[in-house]
Amino acid sequence: MQEEIIKYENIGKFFGSKKVISDFSIRILRGGKILLRGKSGTGKSTLFKMLLGFEKPSEGLLYYRGKPVNSQVAWEIRKEVSYVSQDTDLGQGSVKDLLDEIFTYLPNREKRSPEKLNTLMKEFELEKDTLGKNFENLSGGEKQRIGILIALMLGRDIFLLDEATSALDSELKKRVVDHFLKHEDWTLFVISHDKEWERDEVEIVEIGKDEFS
Amino acid sequence: MASPDISIPSLILCFLLLAVPLVISYRVKLNVVGKTINSVSRMTVQLFLVGVFLTFIFELNNRVLNLAWLLGMVTVASYTTIRNVDLKMEKLFLPVILSFTAANLSVLLYFNEFVLDLGNLLEARYLIPIGGMILGNSLSGNVVGIGEFYEDIRRNENRYLYNLSLGASRYEALLPYIRKSLRSALRPTLANIATAGLVFLPGMMTGQILGGASPLLAIKYQISIMITIYVSTTLSTTLSILTATQATFDEFGLVRKEIYKENKEK
Numbered sequence: 159m160q161e162e163i164i165k166y167e168n169i170g171k172f173f174g175s176k177k178v179i180s181d182f183s184i185r186i187l188r189g190g191k192i193l194l195r196g197k198s199g200t201g202k203s204t205l206f207k208m209l210l211g212f213e214k215p216s217e218g219l220l221y222y223r224g225k226p227v228n229s230q231v232a233w234e235i236r237k238e239v240s241y242v243s244q245d246t247d248l249g250q251g252s253v254k255d256l257l258d259e260i261f262t263y264l265p266n267r268e269k270r271s272p273e274k275l276n277t278l279m280k281e282f283e284l285e286k287d288t289l290g291k292n293f294e295n296l297s298g299g300e301k302q303r304i305g306i307l308i309a310l311m312l313g314r315d316i317f318l319l320d321e322a323t324s325a326l327d328s329e330l331k332k333r334v335v336d337h338f339l340k341h342e343d344w345t346l347f348v349i350s351h352d353k354e355w356e357r358d359e360v361e362i363v364e365i366g367k368d369e370f371s
Numbered sequence: 372m373a374s375p376d377i378s379i380p381s382l383i384l385c386f387l388l389l390a391v392p393l394v395i396s397y398r399v400k401l402n403v404v405g406k407t408i409n410s411v412s413r414m415t416v417q418l419f420l421v422g423v424f425l426t427f428i429f430e431l432n433n434r435v436l437n438l439a440w441l442l443g444m445v446t447v448a449s450y451t452t453i454r455n456v457d458l459k460m461e462k463l464f465l466p467v468i469l470s471f472t473a474a475n476l477s478v479l480l481y482f483n484e485f486v487l488d489l490g491n492l493l494e495a496r497y498l499i500p501i502g503g504m505i506l507g508n509s510l511s512g513n514v515v516g517i518g519e520f521y522e523d524i525r526r527n528e529n530r531y532l533y534n535l536s537l538g539a540s541r542y543e544a545l546l547p548y549i550r551k552s553l554r555s556a557l558r559p560t561l562a563n564i565a566t567a568g569l570v571f572l573p574g575m576m577t578g579q580i581l582g583g584a585s586p587l588l589a590i591k592y593q594i595s596i597m598i599t600i601y602v603s604t605t606l607s608t609t610l611s612i613l614t615a616t617q618a619t620f621d622e623f624g625l626v627r628k629e630i631y632k633e634n635k636e637k
Contacts, residue, residue, distance in 0.1 A: 207532075210532070210535070210536050211623040211624075211625075212532050212535075212536075212623070212625065229621075229622035229623045232623055233624075236535055236536050236537070236538050236539075237538045239536075241533075241536040241537075243529065243533060243536075245529070246533070247527070247529050247530040247533055248530065248533075249527065249530050249547060259547070260534075260537050260539075262543070263534075263537060263538045263539045263540070263543050264538070264540065264543070265538035266537070266538055308537065312537070312538070
């Protein structure tokens, strides 16, 4: 039987008095590929943040590999799960320096690989001189590709992708989706409005369809 | 040659100089007349009381009392630092006061023992004024350092969270913010050190020359005190930020929003 990686059980979330997420449940097994869709404001990103320990559910239970997500498990998740946010923000400095810093983090030290970096940069059409540029001066699309590249460099096999391809052109979107989907054993939990993610092997889950509040 | 005395009538003549800013404020509608009178009155009363207390303390020169006076100054400096950074007192006071005490006291005692070679490390005449100079500079450094650190974390929260999501420990994710705030905190002290003697004659040196010391002795004091100030500002700001993070971040590594005075959050 496939290992259960993530389980949301009757999750609810209030921001002030407004209920943003209501009774959300899902089980994601190893190798599962889920595309989460819903209008903006339905709390999709919040669900990812809960898993990373950045938000707490107001109701319900959240499990990672069978364990309820508490602070200890959240730190574990951050070492095992790759998260790409809508706007990758690495701050000021050259892309190379900022990438180097990520590989000084204890869980990532063994993952530094200039060869892999080169291959991925070519695959996602990032020019070599991108590394020397100030991250803040990159275009939205370049920043997104750097975010994806980091996620792939870390060599993890569970991914939370939050509108990770929204600023890319259709050809690049397809290339990114192909890259993620060619690994059958990878567990993908994706938030996206991009049609490129709608493939046979991807299960689509709608959130907040009948919610008006 | 000691400094000439300033008689009370002479002091009153000095107060008359204040007419200049007051007239300017009135004419240009700066609206600082009230503030000027308030600040100058406060300064006069505070310094007068300090003068009386110091005379008493110098005469008594009791080690315990001297140390207690210094710890009182540390408490006021810590309190003032937090008051000036728009953060709430309760979570920050203990880390800041501990850092101020550890950093400034150790540097001050080192200075008294090895630089001044005092027989009595807690000699009031040195402990209190030099302690005051070190603390005053630490205060400015900490206001900039702590203030910028927490403001930067709040402004760039997504960046910080992203670094946590990549597997950084709290310390690893905070390191860029610590670096940036320490640089800002030390910049004014470094600029003062670099321009000492060129742009201005530093206060301590001026005081000693006015008091009758030779300029060569005065510069030796000034060089030592500037180094001491730089070291204590670096040490106290670093310690404050590092110890404050223990109390102001939760077990998930997130900054506790309730420490900010005005909640700009959703």
